[in-house]
Amino acid sequence: MTDVSKLSIGILGGTGDQGKGLARRFALAGHPVLIGSRNAQRAQEAAESIGAGATGAENADVARRADIVIVAVPYEGHKALLESLRDELAGKIVVDCVNPLGFDKKGAYALPVEEGSAAQQAAAVLPDSRVVAAFHHVSAVLLLDPEVEKVDLDVLVLGDDREATDTVQALAEAIPGVRGVYGGRLRNAHQIEALTANIISINRRYKAHAGIRITDI
Numbered sequence: 001m002t003d004v005s006k007l008s009i010g011i012l013g014g015t016g017d018q019g020k021g022l023a024r025r026f027a028l029a030g031h032p033v034l035i036g037s038r039n040a041q042r043a044q045e046a047a048e049s050i051g052a053g054a055t056g057a058e059n060a061d062v063a064r065r066a067d068i069v070i071v072a073v074p075y076e077g078h079k080a081l082l083e084s085l086r087d088e089l090a091g092k093i094v095v096d097c098v099n100p101l102g103f104d105k106k107g108a109y110a111l112p113v114e115e116g117s118a119a120q121q122a123a124a125v126l127p128d129s130r131v132v133a134a135f136h137h138v139s140a141v142l143l144l145d146p147e148v149e150k151v152d153l154d155v156l157v158l159g160d161d162r163e164a165t166d167t168v169q170a171l172a173e174a175i176p177g178v179r180g181v182y183g184g185r186l187r188n189a190h191q192i193e194a195l196t197a198n199i200i201s202i203n204r205r206y207k208a209h210a211g212i213r214i215t216d217i
């Protein structure tokens with residue numbers, strides 16, 4: 001297993017529930033965590049609410065300073081944000097957890113993405129970064145809940161760079177209860193992002209925070 005314990009984790013859009021939830025778990029696991037935002041003060045407030053040594057700064061600052069950068073912004077802002085950070089993110093592992101989803105009266109559904117998926121869009125916009133797709137199905141509610149000691153799911157990790165996917169699998173396992181599982185190349189990220197719409201339907205029907213487990217491995 002790759003040793004990732006010393007790596008600093010930056011989170012773009014870390015002021016939202018998903019970013020804060022991941023930040024909280026990585027900070028508790030001992031990682032230096034940098035919360036990113038379009039507004040430095042919002043980032044600092046979010047970092048204070050997490051504690052455990054997390055700090056906050058503008059997204060560009062975080063992208064420049066962190067070893068691994070997680071993208072946790074809504075799909076609407078995804079492409080433009082990454083385009084603006086191409087230089088800062090060059091050479092880094094960039095972890096995309098963005099689910100391009102629409103919502104209507106029937107619930108959640110997957111949006112078409114010209115590049116195939118949000119993760120492939122990130123890879124197209126960031127040719128000098130190592131883009132990995134992961135953390136699509138983990139519930140922010142569970143990540144943020146202090147009563148939840150273990151988060152019971154497999155995190156599917158997709159990418160075209162073996163060292164980068166190994167690193168992100170190991171990072172996922174810093175969250176108690178989580179197993180990181182390689183889920184294929186980036187060209188198969190669409191199904192993983194789209195599956196979140198099914199999980200949202202499951203959550204609504206069963207009043208749950210469902211996760212998935214892969215058997216026989």
Ligand SMILES: NC(=O)c1ccc[n+]([C@@H]2O[C@H](COP(=O)([O-])OP(=O)(O)OC[C@H]3O[C@@H](n4cnc5c(N)ncnc54)[C@H](OP(=O)(O)O)[C@@H]3O)[C@@H](O)[C@H]2O)c1
Pocket residue numbers: 012013014015016017018019036037038039042043071072073074075076077078081097098099100135136137138139140141
């Ligand atoms: N919530 C979940 O349980 C969950 C689970 C798995 C994956 N995800 C994915 O994670 C991402 C974040 O989810 P979330 O629920 O945390 O979303 P969110 O609260 O709506 O947004 C997260 C942060 O993104 C920033 N942001 C908003 N619009 C932006 C734009 N146009 N450009 C740049 N930054 C923008 C905001 O931070 P500032 O205003 O401070 O810049 C906001 O606090 C989504 O793509 C979602 O699909 C969410």
